[in-house]
Amino acid sequence: MIVAERKPLTEIKGMLQGKQRVLVVGCNTCVTICMAGGRKEVAVLASALRLAGLEHVGEETVERQCDMEFLAPLTKLQGYDCLLSTACGIGVQLLGDLFPGLPVYPALNTKFLGVNEDLGCWSERCQSCGDCILDRTGGICPIARCSKSLLNGPCGGSQNGKCEVNGDVDCAWQLIYDRLEARGELDKLETIFLPKDWSHSRDGGPRRIRREDVAL
Amino acid sequence: MKAGSRLEKVLTAGHFAVCGEMGPPRSADAKAIRDKAQYFRGYVDAVNVTDNQTAVVRVSSIASCLILQEEGVEPVVQMTCRDRNRLAIQSDLLGAAALGLKNVLCLTGDHQSFGDHPTAKNVHDIDSIQLIWGVDQMRKGRFMGGDEIKVPPQFFIGGAANPFGDPFAMRVPRLAKKIKAGCDFIQTQVVFDVPRFARWMELVRERGLHREVYIMAGVLPTRSVRALRYMQQDVAGVSIPDECIQRMEKAADPAEEGVKMAVELIQQLKEIEGVAGVHLMPVMWERIIPRLVEEAGLYPRPVVDDD
Ligand code: SF4
Numbered sequence: 001m002i003v004a005e006r007k008p009l010t011e012i013k014g015m016l017q018g019k020q021r022v023l024v025v026g027c028n029t030c031v032t033i034c035m036a037g038g039r040k041e042v043a044v045l046a047s048a049l050r051l052a053g054l055e056h057v058g059e060e061t062v063e064r065q066c067d068m069e070f071l072a073p074l075t076k077l078q079g080y081d082c083l084l085s086t087a088c089g090i091g092v093q094l095l096g097d098l099f100p101g102l103p104v105y106p107a108l109n110t111k112f113l114g115v116n117e118d119l120g121c122w123s124e125r126c127q128s129c130g131d132c133i134l135d136r137t138g139g140i141c142p143i144a145r146c147s148k149s150l151l152n153g154p155c156g157g158s159q160n161g162k163c164e165v166n167g168d169v170d171c172a173w174q175l176i177y178d179r180l181e182a183r184g185e186l187d188k189l190e191t192i193f194l195p196k197d198w199s200h201s202r203d204g205g206p207r208r209i210r211r212e213d214v215a216l
Numbered sequence: 217m218k219a220g221s222r223l224e225k226v227l228t229a230g231h232f233a234v235c236g237e238m239g240p241p242r243s244a245d246a247k248a249i250r251d252k253a254q255y256f257r258g259y260v261d262a263v264n265v266t267d268n269q270t271a272v273v274r275v276s277s278i279a280s281c282l283i284l285q286e287e288g289v290e291p292v293v294q295m296t297c298r299d300r301n302r303l304a305i306q307s308d309l310l311g312a313a314a315l316g317l318k319n320v321l322c323l324t325g326d327h328q329s330f331g332d333h334p335t336a337k338n339v340h341d342i343d344s345i346q347l348i349w350g351v352d353q354m355r356k357g358r359f360m361g362g363d364e365i366k367v368p369p370q371f372f373i374g375g376a377a378n379p380f381g382d383p384f385a386m387r388v389p390r391l392a393k394k395i396k397a398g399c400d401f402i403q404t405q406v407v408f409d410v411p412r413f414a415r416w417m418e419l420v421r422e423r424g425l426h427r428e429v430y431i432m433a434g435v436l437p438t439r440s441v442r443a444l445r446y447m448q449q450d451v452a453g454v455s456i457p458d459e460c461i462q463r464m465e466k467a468a469d470p471a472e473e474g475v476k477m478a479v480e481l482i483q484q485l486k487e488i489e490g491v492a493g494v495h496l497m498p499v500m501w502e503r504i505i506p507r508l509v510e511e512a513g514l515y516p517r518p519v520v521d522d523d
């Protein structure tokens with residue numbers, strides 16, 4: 001899922017300065033699961049804004065803010081100065097397309113593609129590099145999970161399973177080593193990984209997929 | 217001969233090599249570089265110049281290397297993957313070769329969160345093994361992208377190895393990969409924990425890798441128990457046995473003890489089969505180099521042709 005985190009209230013209030021009628025729009029998908037921008041969080045944020053003195057704060061939560069089909073009904077709502085989205089950055093942008101004349105503000109910081117590791121703990125798993133290499137790294141992604149995105153093994157700072165950058169973070173290459181060992185594939189560590197083609201990643205510019213087989 | 221640097225000649229002639237290391241200043245101060253050069257001239261075969269080490273901005277390695285070269289000290293350019301993508305790296309390396317620099321040490325680079333610009337983006341377009349591969353391609357006449365280089369840069373290519381990093385079992389395969397990628401010499405992380413270093417060397421010899429690459433062991437002379445404690449607690453990938461710290465604590469004259477410890481260490485390392493030299497990293501204590509090299513019995517340095 002896409003994992004996000006709510007911005008501090010003071011930052012949100014700063015964006016809304018001078019606005020009196022705000023529609024807070026939540027999303028039922030990823031940000032609900034990571035407890036950052038679902039119906040419940042929309043309600044909490046809306047009451048905080050009312051307490052802060054805003055004249056009118058509306059609440060709407062849609063199934064998926066990244067899908068125009070679910071957003072379209074919102075155009076019926078009238079009389080707002082601006083919208084505040086508690087979806088990921090994708091939802092914020094799509095809402096903006098739907099309301100080109102109204103400011104749409106982000107209430108969340110979109111963090112990463114990841115998993116729920118534990119109660120109240122999420123962590124990154126993928127950077128959508130566009131050319132997956134998990135078959136070569138024991139199913140553990142060094143691009144997202146090694147602080148330096150190393151493709152040929154650990155740097156010199158890996159110690160006791162932890163990354164040199166932060167003792168709370170597992171060293172991706174220790175995880176890869178352990179996994180390859182468990183799979184009996186340690187020989188994979190001997191192959192040189194040549195420079196990666198990053199053109200499939202963000203470096204190639206905004207990405208788009210067109211599929212003839214599903215196009216109308 | 218790959219590049220014909222002094223370091224390469226010393227190593228290929230079978231001499232026990234001695235390298236130094238210098239961090240350039242954090243300002244446009246050429247004199248600081250020239251002043252430090254005097255401690256190394258004639259006492260070491262080559263001096264590494266760090267590339268924004270610990271992610272702190274300093275005079276560039278290549279510029280500092282040129283100044284060292286003018287001062288009669290053979291430099292080793294350090295090149296990290298943190299700050300440059302493959303275009304910048306190759307263009308800098310062409311420049312280095314055009315300036316007559318012949319040794320390059322290929323590194324990943326410390327993470328920017330440790331340095332003076334922790335809010336910077338890092339690059340890591342390629343990693344250190346891919347960099348070694350790339351420099352080897354370049355000296356064979358091809359850019360990393362495949363185009364021909366009419367006048368290929370000739371480099372003696374180095375890499376790093378850390379016998380004290382984890383997972384330990386990956387440390388030798390990683391060295392083997394560096395060699396396969398085109399690495400000619402290796403400089404190791406600083407050694408304090410001799411038993412672990414010796415165990416690593418044993419695994420290196422089991423695979424015969426000591427015959428395929430020149431391995432220089434890292435030595436950090438220090439006179440400060442604080443520095444030792446700091447490295448033990450806060451620097452990932454360095455192993456400092458408690459005995460070292462106790463010995464320094466008890467010393468009446470820490471500077472004298474520091475020299476003694478470094479000399480003893482060099483002698484121990486020299487005895488380990490497959491160690492082709494030492495790499496001295498006197499952080500903030502460059503002036504100790506002449507005395508250290510003399511007392512370790514490594515002075516005078518061998519004469520090689522063209523010197
Ligand atoms: S290799 Fe690329 S696509 Fe695969 S998990 Fe990592 S970042 Fe995602």
Ligand code: SF4
Binds near residue numbers: 148162165174
């Ligand atoms: S310690 Fe491990 S995760 Fe951290 S940068 Fe080094 S190899 Fe990557």
